[in-house]
Amino acid sequence: MADPRHRSLLTAAACSVLLVCATLLSGTTTLAGPSRAAAAAPGASAEEPACGPALVTRTLSTGSAWRMCTRIHPFKGLVLEDVQFRSATGTGDDQGWLRVIGSLYLAQLNVPYDTGTDVFDDITGIGFGNDRLLTQTPETCDGDALPVEQSFMVGSKLVERTIPGICVREAETGLAWHSQEGWATTSDRYAQQGRALEVSSLSKAGWYEYQQKVTLTDQGTITVGLGAAGDLAPSEGFFRTDPAFGWPIGPNEDEDSDRHAGSHWHNAIYRVDFAIGSGDQQVEEWDYEGDPAFPTRVRGEGTIRDEAFIAEDPPATTWWRVVNPTALNADGHPRSYEIVNDAIQNPYLPLTRPPLSFTNDHPCQEYASSNLNAGCPGQSVLDYVASETKPLTEPVAWVSVGYHHIPRDEDQSPMPVHWQSFSLAPRDLLAQQALTPAERTCDNGLTTGAGGSCAAINVAAPAIAAGNSPPGAGTLLTADSGTWRRARELLAYEWLWLRDGEPILATGDDGLPSAATGETYRLTDADIGRQITVRVTASATGVTPGIATSAPFVAPLPTPPVTNPARTAPELKLKILKKGDRRGRPRLRIVVRGDQGGGAGVVTIQRRGKVVTAALSDGRVTVRLPRPGKRYRVTVSYPGDQWYLAATATIRVRR
Known part of the structure; x- marks a missing residue:
């Protein structure tokens, strides 16, 4: 929310000629990649984003990885470009880097007060970059605080600075997945905790401090959130004491008390430029209809929306995805991302009422309203949709995420963070989930009824036992197979004996060297004092093989003879x-x-x-x-x- 006493003089309303205004409002920050970099061909791993020091690449502890260009824009604040994902597991082309997003940022923060007398556009009116960007500290960022280079004007003074302005950290997400095959407590059970990469920044606009945060999970989901903290604005001036427009805050001293905080909306509208693979993409809408004769029967139908549109008052069951029909996963299904927007929308403004709108990617269409770009000055999403003449093949989603802030006593300084968010969920981006364990890799196509692991998984390592003690040359060693998780088929085992980690070779009856295999091995003089281990390979038809190695067995060197075993006192x-x-x-x-x-x-x-x-x-x-x-x-x-x-x-x- 903008403080009326700190309004920027360079607002969209003050710029009648936006070509000049855009120049005045510009600033520089960290390097960024191209707005729509060349993507890899279907089935190929995407090339690394070309953004120099603005590149962020992180492999999460669970194995999945993200890479992207990150920067701070003078008005938009945190901007992500050329966002790519790589799964921890998968088959075929699912193991490479997949480009999913061209660019993602907050395109407007519209804040109208319930009194109807004040409306602020915090992105185009003030901005989240330049001197509004706050420095990251150990209290705000317990990960890596990345440097942001800035150059901007404050009045007639040029300010050049480098501050830690972007926070990158790995965070827990809770239970990632869980599966138990049977009802009994002894049944095979698979579980794992999830992790995510968080990229965030902090900006001060008026009395509020906003955290822009993008959470990228190890499953490929992207959650975009805006957290509002800071302080409640003072009640003087445009804040009414009428409880219909706000809430009493602090001691109720008398009936004329003006300690009231005005209720208002935080209407965040994000611009998401999709780039799933390469080539043209489509917007698919799914609508559902019930059958009065069969209350439990619900029919869903997908429709390709080939023109720009506004989702005006859609049913709660309708959802949308952006799909690339030529970028197929390993199962041959087209990759897509579903837009999950469970937030409320401000129903009183045409701009914010629809949960989302779609247009083609046009360079001039940067902001959701009060557009600062000289190519289409002062326009909004409503204008973009109305002026679109081409088929919808380069879809940009304008996602409206509302939050109606009705203040309370607990919101007094420092205000707890209020969150508003939406998610982009992968739909058929991969043939299986991004963290699929080896035990479940063959469960593709609802095959879980077979039971047992898809891979040979060792539970307890094999062990070596000696035929006599103390062991020496000629001692027979016997190895077991170890303990393995129950597999889909009966496992067969092979043993390979190693000396100091290398296979033991012996001359066979044919005069050729051969490896020492089988469950038993007889020690030779060359083995005394060396580490002897056995490597067991477990395999079965249709089961991924597994390998386990025993702990080392050492036959000690002989003890030298004692000259005088009984020493006496001199x-x-x-x-x-x-x-x-x-x-x-x-x-x-x-x-x-x-x-x-x-x-x-x-x-x-x-x-x-x-x-x-x-x-x-x-x-x-x-x-x-x-x-x-x-x-x-x-x-x-x-x-x-x-x-x-x-x-x-x-x-x-x-x-």
């Missing part, structure tokens, strides 16, 4: 010699001996906080000690060797 003797060295420093003789003679190795001498070592020779060594200024203690430690245990002794050195 005698560690310390003696201060009567005669010191030439400087008068005392000498300490150290002797390590036992029933095997003199000890070998080194001893450690600790004295006055200092530690030194000395090597033994035939169990003896003599070391010099510091000159005794006063009495101190010397500790000698022997770590032991192959004949003797460790020993420690202490001696006092006197003055």
Whole structure:
């Protein structure tokens, strides 16, 4: 909603010559791809969008991926172009990149107040870009905040800045799919949580802050939402105190209190330029009719709408899809997207009453109303439909998503976010759902009655058992097949033995090398101390094979013989010699001996906080000690060797 005290001087009404107005209103932002880039031929993977640093490519944790051009337009705010989807699983051409949307953005936000005295067009009148774009922070974006380069005028001043203005994050969507084959709790059960890519921006228009958010799921669904937060506009001026036009907010001090917030509409109209594959596309309308004689019988009929039209007051059961008759999925069905718009529409304005309208893609038709493009100035969707003369082969959907905001006490600052949204749901975009697990890949054509998995899925890895202990050359190893999920057909198993991850080769009776296979394998000298594993392949007719590998089995190297397995305690003797060295420093003789003679190795001498070592020779060594200024203690430690245990002794050195 526009604040009347902060209206832009450059509104559509102020621009009588829109060629000049478009120039004045322009600004620059992040790079963008072409409005309608060349799409790939049917069945081929689409080329990467040509938009340079504006390209966003994300593979979700569930395996599906999205890529597109993202930018901030001075008026439209967040714009997505050349949107492409790639499924996590699938068959044939369903595994490549599929182009689905040419461009997608908010084409108008019409805000009329219930009083009838104030109406704002926030997109063309103020805009969601330039200085209206808000900086992303860790509180508003817990994903990747992408930089947005901007250049715009504020009064007579040129502002050039780069701010983190687009948020890209992966989000949870809840349960993605679930299937249990039987009623028993022991039946095979398949389930997975879903993920989505969220692309969003924040803009301030008057007292409101709007989040433009596009949610692209791992199933190929695109949900377009507008969240309104910020603050309620003040009640002075054009806001009436009549409760018929608003709601009392705050303390009710007296009957003349003017603490009333005016009710109003947020009429969001989006422009969706479809680009499913390549070639001409069609708009198909499905209408349903009941049979008075059979209340449960409902007949549906699809009709190709070959001319631009406005869906004026359609029945609740009517729906539309955009279909490319030449872009076929792996089953041979034409790919399409269904428009799901369960939001309400403002019924009091001709522009917002229809849930959607369709026109061809014309470059000048940028905005749903108060059009700023000089090619068709000041026009609206109603004008676009009325002026269309060509068959509807490049469909653009104008989707009206209304929200009637009747304020409440809880809407006081900071206002909780109010959402209004619609979705684009894939219909036959793929031959199966985008996350189809291997266990269900053969369930194409309602074949679930067969029961069991379509693929060999290992539940517990195979295990290796040794025929004797300790194992060595000649030991027979036996492997089981592991545990596998119940499949459509009885599984057969093949074993392949590996040494350090490579197949073990042996010379067969024909003199040629052959791989070690089968459930058993006999160790050779070459296997001792190496990692021996077995790889099991499970397969059956009509079942995707599966592979599982055992944990490593290692036959240890032989332990070297022990020279003297029973070590004894030596005698560690310390003696201060009567005669010191030439400087008068005392000498300490150290002797390590036992029933095997003199000890070998080194001893450690600790004295006055200092530690030194000395090597033994035939169990003896003599070391010099510091000159005794006063009495101190010397500790000698022997770590032991192959004949003797460790020993420690202490001696006092006197003055």
